[in-house]
Amino acid sequence: xxxxxxxxxxxxxxxxxxxxxxxxxxxxxxxxxxxxxxxxxxxxxxxxxxxxxxxxxxxxxxxxxxxxxxxxxxxxxxxxxxxxxxxxxxxxxxxxxxxxxxxxxxxxxxxxxx
Amino acid sequence: xxxxxxxxxxxxxxxxxxxxxxxxxxxxxxxxxxxxxxxxxxxxxxxxxxxxxxxxxxxxxxxxxxxxxxxxxxxxxxxxxxxxxxxxxxxxxxxxxxxxxxxxxxxxxxxxxx
Numbered sequence: 001x002x003x004x005x006x007x008x009x010x011x012x013x014x015x016x017x018x019x020x021x022x023x024x025x026x027x028x029x030x031x032x033x034x035x036x037x038x039x040x041x042x043x044x045x046x047x048x049x050x051x052x053x054x055x056x057x058x059x060x061x062x063x064x065x066x067x068x069x070x071x072x073x074x075x076x077x078x079x080x081x082x083x084x085x086x087x088x089x090x091x092x093x094x095x096x097x098x099x100x101x102x103x104x105x106x107x108x109x110x111x112x113x114x
Numbered sequence: 115x116x117x118x119x120x121x122x123x124x125x126x127x128x129x130x131x132x133x134x135x136x137x138x139x140x141x142x143x144x145x146x147x148x149x150x151x152x153x154x155x156x157x158x159x160x161x162x163x164x165x166x167x168x169x170x171x172x173x174x175x176x177x178x179x180x181x182x183x184x185x186x187x188x189x190x191x192x193x194x195x196x197x198x199x200x201x202x203x204x205x206x207x208x209x210x211x212x213x214x215x216x217x218x219x220x221x222x223x224x225x226x227x228x
Contacts, residue, residue, distance in 0.1 A: 004156070033216060042118075042204065043157075045216030087157065101147060101170060102217060104157035 002026045004105035006088050011111045012078055020073045020108045022088030030100055031091040034062050034073045037107065038084045046086075047073070075110075083112045117141065120205050120220035127195065128228055135190040135223045137205030144210055146188040147217070148180060151202040163188060164210065195227045 003025040012018040024032070031050040035043035049055055049064035049071060061074040073086055085107040091100050118139045127133050139146065148160040162170040163182040177199075179191040188205055205220040 031214075035216075035219075042219040042221045045218070048214045048216060050214075089157075101159040101162045101172070102157075103159065106154070106156045 002090055002092060002103040004088055004090060004103060006086075006105040006108045008106065009109045009111070011113060012075075014078055014080060014112055014114050016078050017074065017076050018078060018110065020075075020086050020088075020110065022071045022073070022105060024069050024071070024088070024090050024105075026069070026090055026092065026103075028092050029066065029090060032062075032064055032071050033089040033091065033102060034060075034071075035087040035089060035104075036084050037087060043087055078112050080112050080114070083110060085109050118205055118207055118218050118220035120203075120223050122223055123221065124224045124226075126226045126228060127192070129195060129197070131195075132191070132193040134192065135203055135205075135225075137188040137190075137220055139186055139188075139205075139207040139218070139220075141207055141218060142209070143207035143218070144185055145208045146182060146185075147206040147208075148188065148190050149204040149206060149219075151204055151222070152200075157204070161190075192225075195225075197227050200225055200227045 006022045033048050034046040036046050037043040047062035054063045059076045064071045087107045088105040089102040121136045145164045147162050150158045159172050160174045161180040166182050177194050181189040202222045204222045206217045208217045
């Protein structure tokens with residue numbers, strides 16, 4: 001089974017930096033994803049980590065430590081439009097197929113204040 | 115049209131009704147998924163299809179019946195639902211050999227069972 005934990009809500013200031021943590025306990029691991037979801041909209045893909053280390057993509061970076069079952073999403077130069085939920089998801093290996101479903105955490109609701 | 119398209123966007127149905135949700139992807143992906151998103155709960159994987167064959171049924175009640183007639187289309191047939199089935203139903207697609215590009219989600223169908 002999978003257990004994925006992330007904070008329920010965080011608040012940060014426009015222009016600042018925020019780090020959203022995610023810990024996971026899984027029976028299998030085949031990669032970790034971060035998604036952004038604005039209210040009433042579809043989740044959109046932000047990042048993918050399968051090896052330890054930091055992946056940087058513009059203002060967003062994601063880090064993974066497989067031995068610790070830990071990841072974080074780092075958002076720099078925060079903008080008001082970054083107010084959204086951020087979902088951590090682990091890719092499991094589904095028996096019998098090449099397609100693997102994702103197991104999601106509950107998401108972190110990030111509030112950006114002026 | 116590009117991406118993943120879901121219809122209808124909103125659906126209200128009685129507990130004795132039969133309805134179907136439709137998902138279509140124009141990305142050339144070979145795997146499709148149904149997820150359920152309820153308030154205060156993480157996204158829950160319901161069904162996985164790879165190359166039009168179901169590879170996982172995540173212990174979903176039989177009142178939900180998926181159908182994947184080809185790699186571009188996915189349906190979720192609903193019958194005798196319960197009020198607790200009210201949720202946002204999200205379809206997603208992916209390409210097995212391009213995992214790092216993430217899963218693409220549709221905008222979802224907001225289902226209300228009365």
